Amino acid sequence: MAVRAKDVTTATPGNGPAVPPGPALRPRTSAKGEQTRARLLAAARTLLAGEGGERFTTRNVAALCGISHGMCHYHFADRTDLIVAVVADIRPDWIAPLEAAVDAPGTFAERAERILALLTQPEGPDLARLHSALHWFALHDERVRVALDAEYRRWRACFVRLFAVLAEERGGGIDPRPLGEAVAGAVDGLAAIQSLDPQLDAAAVLRGLVLALAASTRA
Structure with a gap:
């Protein structure tokens, strides 16, 4: 049976009682x-x-x-x-801005506009190719798959939090998860389509979807 560090005691010099060790010191990185x-x-x-x-x-x-x-x-x-x-290093390039947009103060409409403004910005070619490469490795390496899946869960959670704001504004009765997941899925699909058809007006499609989902929740 493994022994936890906090269960180990260290004898003090002389005949004193054993005392718990102090916290382990991590080596400093220069x-x-x-x-x-x-x-x-x-x-x-x-x-x-x-x-x-x-x-x-x-x-x-x-x-x-x-x-x-x-x-x-x-x-x-x-x-x-x-x-x-x-996988963790690119988080500031795509997830952190989305988290900041949804978590900053504002109404549902204001937060939705901030998110739409971010999502409709063209993704840099390097980041797009990087994501493609990471997806390829995720198909062949379980550790990469788990890491990338955790990032996408964090990314999708932003859309769920957006609709949680709408639920709060309307006094509850709305399950934000399926609404947020629907928008997240649409964003992924539109990105794939737009890579083949640059003329697709993704901004209009996403705005229409978010507004339609918000309207569908009215009593």
Whole structure:
């Protein structure tokens, strides 16, 4: 049976009673170490966006950084570990702005407009290719799939919170989850269609969907 750290006691010098150990101290990462890690993540993003999974190895990432392969593995145990770190690293590029838009003060209509403004901005080609590469790895690596699924759950939760505001404004009686999930699913589908047909007016479609769903909840 494993022993928890807090259950372990350490004897004090002399004949004093055993006392619980203090909290474990984590080794500090130097500023240079943080910079190296950031460089590796940036290089990983570049390779994933540029060439997908074909040439994505820790050795190639290290070479792009101009550092040793061993140093790459000092920061990331293996290729999957690096990819999972990339999944978290791109959160500020697509999830954090959406969270800020929905959680900032305002009415349902005001928050919906902020979200629509974000969603209708064209996604940069590098980020789009990066997402495609991550989806490919998620199909072949369970750890990547779990990490990416957690990010998408966080992303979809933004739409659920949006409709929770509407439910509060109308005094309850509205289940925000299916409404939010419907919009999240539409956003994903429209992104796929727009990649093939740039003439699609995604902004009009999304605005119409959000307004229609909001209207359908009126008593």
